[in-house]
Amino acid sequence: MRITALPRALIILLLCALATPTLAEDNTITELNIGSYNCPPFAMLNEDKSYSGLSILLWEKIALEMNVRYTITNHGLTELLNSIEDGSLNVGVTCLSITPEREEVLDFSHSFYETHLAIAVKQQGYLSSIKNVFLNTKLLLVIAVVFVLAACVGIIYYLLEHRINDKLYSMPGKKAQMLEGFILGLLFITKGPFNYFEFKTLPGRVLTVFLAIFTTFFIASVTAVLASSFTLGLLSSEVKSFNDLTNMSVGAKRASTSSHYLVSQAIVHRTYPDIEHLLQALDNEDIDAIVADDAVLKYLIKKSKEKGEFEQLMVLPYRFEKQNYGLAIENNSPYREQINRALLKIRHSQEWQQALHEYFAEN
Incomplete structure (x- = not known):
């Protein structure tokens, strides 16, 4: 043992x-x-x-x-x-x-x-801001749609009411009354429904009910589009979407995900060794826009403005290509x-x- x-x-x-x-x-x-x-x-x-x-x-x-x-x-x-x-x-x-x-x-x-990638640009002057607002293609499209709808509504009401409704069509002459019809349509589309009893024909009153429902949603949609258009216009930038970078001089940090993303989107761009050189190039107007990380851009531009530098640079409200x-x-x-x-x-x-x-x- x-x-x-x-x-x-x-x-x-x-x-x-x-x-x-x-x-x-x-x-x-x-x-x-x-x-x-x-x-x-x-x-x-x-x-x-x-x-x-x-x-x-x-x-x-x-x-x-x-x-x-x-x-x-x-x-x-x-x-x-x-x-x-x-x-x-x-x-x-x-x-x-x-x-x-x-x-x-x-x-x-x-x-x-x-985070995500973002675009930074240098703000333009006030005249450019006003120009951007009124040359905004989305805004012009909305205005065109409003005028076309107003003309259609005006013509329909003119055909239904102009012979018997002296209150709405009081001007002498056919052309003047048709202009009144257009104004009526424009007010209907932009302001909303009129009093039901303003119209004397049954089809006119029925149309008023349907238009009342339609214009309620239409005016809300137009208001949202116009607010967006004016906001983007006042950003004082020619960049309205990522695709606008195609025809602009763009910068990105060398060997970064921003640069690789621009390459994948076939956007020709210049590369710089670091973000500080990028911001300096943008401020000097050597380039029109830069693409970089949203958090980094906002932090550096904010700190630079606190020191009185890069005061006209801003990050646009466009978010793409999520980063982790x-x-x-x-x-x-x-x-x-x-x-x-x-x-x-x-x-x-x-x-x-x-x-x-x-x-x-x-x-």
Whole structure:
């Protein structure tokens, strides 16, 4: 019995000895190589070469959850992606869009911010604003429809009422009475139904009932269209939709998702090394419009206006090509699950919501 018990005791001791280094390794603090590039407000390179910003704050909290040390180094966008791909960097922390092309060569964390592409332009003068309003094709189409409908309604009422209704058709002469009919139709279409008893013929009164229902919805629709047309006209921009960029000089950041999207839409454009150069080119009128991330554009233009710069630049209210930002991670990283768990925990925290408010609040 003693002979068989001894090997068992030795085996247990040996297993404990082998397990001890593993536990020690689990308790050691790993140091990760983190890369970033300047992309306010997500990653902002300070004068002392350190980084701050929303993405950096997120990573600081993740690193604390994971109990890892790290160093952050500065890179260009292409260099950053290549370094993560070849394993020189463990994680990329900035405003990197999650795209199928990038997913082929590296991994991403869960999304931590959802945004979209937007268009920024330089405002034109007041005369151009007025011109944009009255040359708006949608507005001109609405006016044409109103006049055609008014003429049709006026003709119908003229044929039904002009012989017996001296109150509505009081002018002498056929042409003058037809003009009265047109004015009646115009008032009916733009103002709404008249008093039922203004008309003396039964068909005229029946038509009044149907037109009362029709004009109620028609006037509401026209009001919405006109409000939209005037709003877009007062934006002081020739860009009324994304398709307008086809005939304009457009800029985008080099190697960015904005540039790739413009290429996919067959829109010729110039590329610039960063968003600051893009805004400067737009302000100098070297280009007519720029396409970039909506959140980044709004943040930089807002901060520039606070310093008295780029005061005529604005972001247009057009949203397209949804973007999701994530942390770029080297392929087959052993830290991916830990990063994702920590990221999801932080995204639901009150501190993260407060940070979003501080960076993106309008006032």
